[in-house]
Amino acid sequence: MTQSVVVQVGQCGNQVGCRFWDLALREHAAVNKKGIYDEALSSFFRNVDTRSGNNGPDIYKGKICSLKARALLIDMEEGVVNEILQGPLKDVFDSKQLITDVSGSGNNWAVGHKIYGCQYRENIVEKLRKTAEHCDCLQCFFIIHSMGGGTGSGLGTFVLNLLEEEFPEVYRFVTSVYPSGEDDVITSPYNSVLAMKELNEHADCVLPIENESLLEIVNKIHQMINSGKLGSTVKQNSLVTSSAGSAKTLQEKPFDAMNNIVANLLLNLTSSARFEGSLNMDLNEISMNLVPFPRLHYLVSSLTPLYTLADVNVPSRRLDQMFSDAFSRDHQLIQADPKHSLYLACALLVRGNVQVSDLRRNIERLKPSLHFVSWNQEGWKTGLCSVPPVGHSHSLLALANNTCVKPTFIELKDRFMKLYKKKAHLHHYLQIDGMEQSCFSEALFPVVCQ
Amino acid sequence: MSIVTVQLGQCGNQIGQEVFSALCSDIRGTHGLCSKKENGSYQDSCKERFFCEEESAVPVARAVLVDMEPKVISQTLSMAARSGHWKYSSHSHFCQKQGSGNNWANGYSVHGPRHKEAIMNLVQKEAEKCDRLGGFFTIMSMAGGTGSGLGAFVTQCLRDAFPTSFILNHVVWPYGTGEVIVQNYNSVLTLSHLYHSSDALLVHENDVIHKICAQLMNIKQISFRDVNQVIAHQLGSVFQPTHTAGGGSGYSRNPLGELMESLVPHPEFRMLGLRNIPQMPESSLPYSTFSWPGLIKHLRQMLIANAQMEEGIDWQVRPPSSIPSTNKPLHFNTSIANLVILRGKDVHGVDLGSFQDPSLYTSWLNPQDAFNAWKTPRAFNKYEKSAALVSNSQFLLKPLDSIVGKAWNMFASKAYLHQYAKFGIQEEDFLDCFTTLEQVISSYTNL
Numbered sequence: 001m002t003q004s005v006v007v008q009v010g011q012c013g014n015q016v017g018c019r020f021w022d023l024a025l026r027e028h029a030a031v032n033k034k035g036i037y038d039e040a041l042s043s044f045f046r047n048v049d050t051r052s053g054n055n056g057p058d059i060y061k062g063k064i065c066s067l068k069a070r071a072l073l074i075d076m077e078e079g080v081v082n083e084i085l086q087g088p089l090k091d092v093f094d095s096k097q098l099i100t101d102v103s104g105s106g107n108n109w110a111v112g113h114k115i116y117g118c119q120y121r122e123n124i125v126e127k128l129r130k131t132a133e134h135c136d137c138l139q140c141f142f143i144i145h146s147m148g149g150g151t152g153s154g155l156g157t158f159v160l161n162l163l164e165e166e167f168p169e170v171y172r173f174v175t176s177v178y179p180s181g182e183d184d185v186i187t188s189p190y191n192s193v194l195a196m197k198e199l200n201e202h203a204d205c206v207l208p209i210e211n212e213s214l215l216e217i218v219n220k221i222h223q224m225i226n227s228g229k230l231g232s233t234v235k236q237n238s239l240v241t242s243s244a245g246s247a248k249t250l251q252e253k254p255f256d257a258m259n260n261i262v263a264n265l266l267l268n269l270t271s272s273a274r275f276e277g278s279l280n281m282d283l284n285e286i287s288m289n290l291v292p293f294p295r296l297h298y299l300v301s302s303l304t305p306l307y308t309l310a311d312v313n314v315p316s317r318r319l320d321q322m323f324s325d326a327f328s329r330d331h332q333l334i335q336a337d338p339k340h341s342l343y344l345a346c347a348l349l350v351r352g353n354v355q356v357s358d359l360r361r362n363i364e365r366l367k368p369s370l371h372f373v374s375w376n377q378e379g380w381k382t383g384l385c386s387v388p389p390v391g392h393s394h395s396l397l398a399l400a401n402n403t404c405v406k407p408t409f410i411e412l413k414d415r416f417m418k419l420y421k422k423k424a425h426l427h428h429y430l431q432i433d434g435m436e437q438s439c440f441s442e443a444l445f446p447v448v449c450q
Numbered sequence: 451m452s453i454v455t456v457q458l459g460q461c462g463n464q465i466g467q468e469v470f471s472a473l474c475s476d477i478r479g480t481h482g483l484c485s486k487k488e489n490g491s492y493q494d495s496c497k498e499r500f501f502c503e504e505e506s507a508v509p510v511a512r513a514v515l516v517d518m519e520p521k522v523i524s525q526t527l528s529m530a531a532r533s534g535h536w537k538y539s540s541h542s543h544f545c546q547k548q549g550s551g552n553n554w555a556n557g558y559s560v561h562g563p564r565h566k567e568a569i570m571n572l573v574q575k576e577a578e579k580c581d582r583l584g585g586f587f588t589i590m591s592m593a594g595g596t597g598s599g600l601g602a603f604v605t606q607c608l609r610d611a612f613p614t615s616f617i618l619n620h621v622v623w624p625y626g627t628g629e630v631i632v633q634n635y636n637s638v639l640t641l642s643h644l645y646h647s648s649d650a651l652l653v654h655e656n657d658v659i660h661k662i663c664a665q666l667m668n669i670k671q672i673s674f675r676d677v678n679q680v681i682a683h684q685l686g687s688v689f690q691p692t693h694t695a696g697g698g699s700g701y702s703r704n705p706l707g708e709l710m711e712s713l714v715p716h717p718e719f720r721m722l723g724l725r726n727i728p729q730m731p732e733s734s735l736p737y738s739t740f741s742w743p744g745l746i747k748h749l750r751q752m753l754i755a756n757a758q759m760e761e762g763i764d765w766q767v768r769p770p771s772s773i774p775s776t777n778k779p780l781h782f783n784t785s786i787a788n789l790v791i792l793r794g795k796d797v798h799g800v801d802l803g804s805f806q807d808p809s810l811y812t813s814w815l816n817p818q819d820a821f822n823a824w825k826t827p828r829a830f831n832k833y834e835k836s837a838a839l840v841s842n843s844q845f846l847l848k849p850l851d852s853i854v855g856k857a858w859n860m861f862a863s864k865a866y867l868h869q870y871a872k873f874g875i876q877e878e879d880f881l882d883c884f885t886t887l888e889q890v891i892s893s894y895t896n897l
Contacts, residue, residue, distance in 0.1 A: 001519070001520060001521070001547060002519075002547050002548055002549075039520070039521075136547065137547035137548060139547075139548055276521050276522075276525055278464070278673060278674040278675065279460070279629070279674065280460060280519070280521065280522070280549075282519065282548075282549045282551060284548065284549060284550075284551030284552075284553070285549070285551050285552045285595075285630075287551070288551045288552045288553050288595075288632065288866075288869050289552060289630060289631040289632060290631070291866075291869070292865035292866050293864075293865065293868070294868050344865075345631050347631075355671045355672055355673040355674075356660075356672060356673060356674050356677070357660070357663075357664070357669075357670075357671055357672035357673075358671065360625065360627070360660070363627055363628070364627065367627070374859070374863075375859050375860045375862065375863040375865055376631065376860060376865065377856075378626065378627045378628040378856070379628060379631045380627065380628035380629075380631065381552075381628070381629070381630055381631045382628070382629055382630075384674075
């Protein structure tokens with residue numbers, strides 16, 4: 001069994017990360033009834049004997065003593081991380097896994113990447129090494145960050161660079177939250193484009209997420225609950241946006257619902273690697289099958305179902321509906337329509353009580369309406385995991401390498417150009433050592449080439 | 451003589467477990483429908499072939515389990531132990547942590563050499579436990595990374611370490627519409643490499659078995675377990691003991707050798723297809739009766755018309771007439787060699803003359819040599835009468851051509867090649883493999 005380490009950078013990264021750990025504990029608690037530390041748990045958690053303080057030895061088998069997340073929390077201002085450490089998850093994180101500073105990055109990619117990067121480089125490398133040492137077989141780093149700010153974007157991509165240098169054999173999966181059109185951070189286009197360049201070159205796989213889509217999903221669910229159709233109630237803990245049953249019992253903050261969706265995405269992505277199934281799909285298989293050319297590694301993701309109704313009988317029709325939904329615009333995590341663009345490859349990770357015949361039937365049904373590239377007419381990768389997520393009897397995660405990401409990037413580029421033409425705010429960036437005008441033009445180039 | 455099974459990758463291990471399960475339940479069943487003496491000698495022969503009676507209470511399968519990640523092997527071991535009737539030895543499995551990521555190059559060039567010694571040690575130990583080693587039976591899929599890549603490497607190692615033993619590779623071909631996106635690349639690489647080291651490739655296609663499950667077995671929600679059980683039944687019908695022509699009065703002592711001898715007269719032609727009738731849900735068995743002439747007739751037509759199961763056979767296809775003409779009818783499936791295995795009541799009086807018709811075969815082999823029959827009066831797996839056909843013919847020509855075509859299409863656009871290059875398989879290696887397979891395709895086409 002392999003281990004994965006989560007590196008959460010910046011405010012967004014840490015908030016999403018926090019939800020991830022919460023929901024991961026909830027999922028494992030639902031599956032692991034006996035309290036034995038098993039291989040599935042070890043992929044994200046260490047089992048530490050804390051009777052002698054936090055520096056206790058790791059326990060590899062036997063009962064669960066104290067679970068510590070395999071994570072690195074990085075933020076250049078203290079607010080978010082402190083909040084996490086005072087909340088119900090404080091015991092899950094080791095104080096040695098944190099790197100914080102006080103003043104933040106001022107929404108400036110250059111500050112995050114160049115200044116803090118240099119300053120904290122040694123510290124970060126050391127902490128990464130420590131975390132890696134606790135792993136028997138480290139397979140993947142998950143980086144969670146946003147593209148629009150300063151820390152997540154700048155320092156986050158610096159860490160990405162670092163990971164490639166220090167751990168070239170370990171996969172780097174990046175979950176990036178892209179800024180929406182009406183983002184309140186004015187310099188977000190600059191930050192995003194500069195970060196994109198790094199993602200292009202150093203990430204194995206990028207899962208772009210847009211806040212607009214998350215918001216739409218949250219609204220859809222609220223509508224569903226509030227419409228209160230007679231005779232059908234929604235199971236609370238099945239909502240892809242809910243934290244029900246998890247440690248967080250305090251009032252939910254506005255971004256929590258949206259962040260839960262991203263957390264669920266990561267859980268589903270790694271489910272086949274952690275749990276058994278009749279057709280396993282590991283993380284290295286995702287990278288192998290969905291990345292036909294090294295730079296085309298942007299995957300559009302969609303999760304279904306968003307909720308489960310409380311009635312227990314799930315006829316086949318519902319199952320098929322789940323597959324259809326995965327390809328509809330409403331379920332995508334970025335504002336894009338894959339159905340009308342070209343698919344280079346598509347992966348379907350099914351969890352729960354679904355068999356290979358259901359999978360085949362639905363692929364046959366959906367194939368005619370999707371356009372695949374000529375050299376990959378049957379470009380489907382499938383995985384079946386027997387353990388369903390909490391609150392559902394089955395679920396589907398669809399990852400598509402599809403040209404519909406192009407409009408998203410072009411829009412980003414347009415916003416960038418608007419600012420750049422007027423050289424607005426440029427001086428903030430140029431006054432940082434090592435940043436030059438050419439960095440901007442270099443960064444623009446790859447975005448255009450997609 | 452004993453056969454050592456090597457189960458490779460997720461598919462290999464899942465199928466292997468079902469095969470041993472089927473073999474074990476067959477010999478434990480009392481539906482032998484034959485004399486006690488016959489039944490006794492059948493059971494002994496099967497046990498000697500596939501199981502080892504160590505000090506433990508239950509027979510131990512003669513198998514080596516290999517996978518690059520631990521989940522499947524632990525599942526397989528526990529399922530076997532749970533049955534209570536047989537188990538795997540606790541020391542004959544090898545696994546790693548990371549898996550092969552569906553990357554043939556990773557399985558072949560990285561995992562292979564790295565773990566060669568450990569794996570071959572396990573095989574050596576199993577081989578030494580046999581009084582007489584009858585050969586190796588490897589089970590793998592060709593779509594993934596471990597079964598295909600590591601499987602090809604291990605087959606090569608087996609060939610180097612045991613140059614005089616028979617090696618039969620059971621290869622599972624994936625669904626046409628994609629289980630793995632790079633399955634065509636992996637398939638091309640696997641088949642071309644296996645062709646050089648293996649004695650014969652016995653093929654099962656997922657699409658075909660899926661259809662059998664849906665139409666003949668009436669299973670509504672087909673799971674991989676159902677597919678694997680059908681495959682296990684078909685394999686059991688070939689490998690359970692029989693009386694062959696060269697075996698004298700007892701059960702054959704050299705099944706793999708005789709299989710190769712009957713079916714692989716020429717090294718260029720090694721692809722074997724398998725058909726088995728009848729196939730039906732267990733609940734229908736008590737209500738069905740069969741006659742040998744009926745079964746033989748169906749089986750023969752399945753051979754000629756390249757039908758995959760006993761429903762939907764095209765009865766219009768006929769062998770070419772005795773007047774020699776250069777144009778063979780297009781749908782007709784020409785054979786090089788065929789082997790029919792009959793199990794059940796009144797088996798010794800069955801007329802198999804229709805299979806000896808020279809027009810079924812190519813011209814360069816004597817029809818007497820091209821056809822063989824193995825029989826046993828002991829019924830298999832509760833089927834009163836069953837017939838299996840192992841055929842070296844054009845059965846697999848179309849699927850093979852299709853796989854190579856799709857792989858070539860992808861290769862032409864250079865997609866995914868960087869993933870293979872990362873582990874040392876370059877474009878030239880691909881080209882060599884394409885050439886090998888094109889040669890095989892053309893040989894089979896020109897029969």
